[in-house]
Amino acid sequence: MTQHNGYTVVIADSDFGDADIERAIVEGAGHRLVAADCRTEDDVIAAARDADAVLAQYATVGSRAIDAFTRCKVIARYGTGTDIVDVDAATRNGILVTNVPNDWCQNEVADHAMALLLAAVRKVCTYHGATRTGTWRWQTGEPIHRMQGRTLGLLSFGAIAQSIAARAHAFGMHVVAHDPYMPGDDVIAHGAMPVTFDELIEESDYLVIQAPLTKETHHRIGAAELRRMKPTTILVNTARGPIVRDDALYQALTEGWIAGAGLDDIEEEPAKVRDWRPTNPLFGLDNVLITPHAAYYSEEAIRTVRDFAAHEVVRVLGGQPPLSPVNAAQLASIHLHH
Secondary structure, X not given: OOOOOOOEEEEEEOOOOOOHHHHHHHHHOOOEEEEXXXXXXXXXXXXXXXXXXXXXXXXXXXXXXXXXXXXXXXEEEOOOOOOOEOXXXXXXXXXXXXXXXXXXXXXXXXXXXXXXXXHHHOOHHHHHHXXXXXXXXXXXXXXXXXXXXXXXXXXXXXXXXXXXXHHHHHOOOEEEEEOOOOOHHHXXXXXXXXXXXXXXXXXXXXXXXXXXXXXXXXXXXOHHHHHHOOOOOXXXXXOOHXXXXXXXXXXXXXXXXXXXXXXXXXXXXXXXXXXXXXXXXXXXXXXXXXXXXXXXXXXXXXXXXXXXXXXXXXXXXXXXXXXXXXXXXXXXXXXXXX
């Protein structure tokens, strides 16, 4: 097989507005590109059953879809997290999964986490709403506390969290981090004090969640954890919505267990829902800021992630190894055992 036998590449879903960047790369390599608008796994099966490669942004590519694929060689994720893909099922079916190393949006997410935190602490939206309606009083934001000297806690301490730590240091904060997969010396070397999960929950004035969504982190922050936080705590989630239980967070924010929250995603991930409406009760609260899973966004980051994901597909279809494989080692070990 040569790479110019016209493989079919399906974009399961994307909200970039067009597929021009991907089309130029895929068709330039002699393949065919089909752009779909999948929301459900059934949509993915219908659109990509006979595809040689699949690109996905939000659509679930689970075991049902992967088992239905007839000749898929690679599933490329637009982004770093692979929680939408059943990687084990892909490995069983001999399909490579690729992602984009998180430096594509590392600074954007770190900036956004700080923006949510600063806006929440300094009551920016409260003040903005008040001045717009004719109230010019510093008291409309009461109470506001000094940020300098406060403890910023990070759940997970990967590259993005390390960038948040650097920003927090510039604001004079004390930074702690809990990451069970990172040796304490490495945490210290990257600018934070290692703490246990319990210490993180109980000592943080600002708690920033920057962990991947896994079985271990799903609903990691629920009622029990929120109850143990300081009543002055501000929770920021720039990772994945389902790490935090929305119902518990609503209770915590209405009953004063914590002071406020800044969320870049909510549990239902609205991008996966076709006719989404803001029925989540969190939207009715004044002490929570919600952005539409936009922390990664900049014009530069979007261009990079589309370019990288499309090139990963072309590399694999052309018989080259991908630059950022998720399950290459597992696939290799399966080949060794057969």
